[in-house]
Amino acid sequence: MNGTRVMPRIFCIANQKGGVGKTTTTVNLAAGLARIGQRVLLIDLDPQGNATMGSGVDKRSLTLSVYDVLLESADVAEARVASPRGGYDLLGANRELAGAEVELVSLERRERRLKEALAAVASDYDFVLIDCPPSLSLLTLNGLCAAHGVVVPMQCEYFALEGLSDLVNTIRQVHANLNPELQIVGLLRVMFDPRTTLQQQVSEQLKAHFGDKVFNTVIPRNVRLAEAPSYGLPGVVFDPSSKGAQAFVAFAAEMVERMRAM
Numbered sequence: 001m002n003g004t005r006v007m008p009r010i011f012c013i014a015n016q017k018g019g020v021g022k023t024t025t026t027v028n029l030a031a032g033l034a035r036i037g038q039r040v041l042l043i044d045l046d047p048q049g050n051a052t053m054g055s056g057v058d059k060r061s062l063t064l065s066v067y068d069v070l071l072e073s074a075d076v077a078e079a080r081v082a083s084p085r086g087g088y089d090l091l092g093a094n095r096e097l098a099g100a101e102v103e104l105v106s107l108e109r110r111e112r113r114l115k116e117a118l119a120a121v122a123s124d125y126d127f128v129l130i131d132c133p134p135s136l137s138l139l140t141l142n143g144l145c146a147a148h149g150v151v152v153p154m155q156c157e158y159f160a161l162e163g164l165s166d167l168v169n170t171i172r173q174v175h176a177n178l179n180p181e182l183q184i185v186g187l188l189r190v191m192f193d194p195r196t197t198l199q200q201q202v203s204e205q206l207k208a209h210f211g212d213k214v215f216n217t218v219i220p221r222n223v224r225l226a227e228a229p230s231y232g233l234p235g236v237v238f239d240p241s242s243k244g245a246q247a248f249v250a251f252a253a254e255m256v257e258r259m260r261a262m
Ligand SMILES: Nc1ncnc2c1ncn2[C@@H]1O[C@H](COP(=O)(O)OP(=O)(O)OP(=O)(O)O)[C@@H](O)[C@H]1O
Pocket: 017, 018, 019, 020, 021, 022, 023, 024, 025, 046, 048, 050, 132, 133, 134, 190, 191, 192, 219, 220, 221, 222, 223, 225, 226, 227, 244
């Protein structure tokens, strides 16, 4: 790809397993990309609203959110807000979004709503990052339909590979039926503790199975990343010198590098 490209690359950060680091990855990748000069839109597609809060935006005070966009009562351009310190734009979410799941079921083009809404702001961004909920729901499906690729954060634990197969199957089905562009961009090892033998073993298994689909960057377990959301800041902004922040900036650079090769 050359420098004249105007279309953003759209990525889902997805894993149906809960608490594996999706939101931490989305928020810090967004802030990391912003730091290296990329224009980023983060979409919070989880009714928990963690990415919204972690971007420094109070989910309870949102007047418009991704919910309004999915139900076509607002455009992305109206509903987005700036993350005050993150350096990127946010399309936020709150509990209201849980209702969208039910309301969308009876509507037409129900899994394509997000994709269609994003077309209008395509030229504003280099990257769109979608933080998915811990499920393979209609919300996640909207994310997968809109995306070019999926980034899968995972912990190197015993059942990690097993859990991956459901996600891989879903991605295959979406690829076959709804979005022929969709691919797994890569697996990101997160909350990694190199002193744990088991984690090293699982990490080796991952590389053996998935080869260069495993990102080179490894995100360590780092308490600063866990503390940052309570200050409404990405870890990358909260403590740029921490190991976790440095890893996410390195990951942002790796993503940019991979996009050039795609
Ligand atoms: N690298 C890390 N080091 C230390 N703590 C981390 C790291 N990554 C994530 N955490 C912490 O682990 C918890 C789960 O992370 P996170 O919220 O990002 O996961 P998630 O996959 O988005 O969860 P959910 O499935 O509920 O949406 C959070 O408390 C977060 O602060």
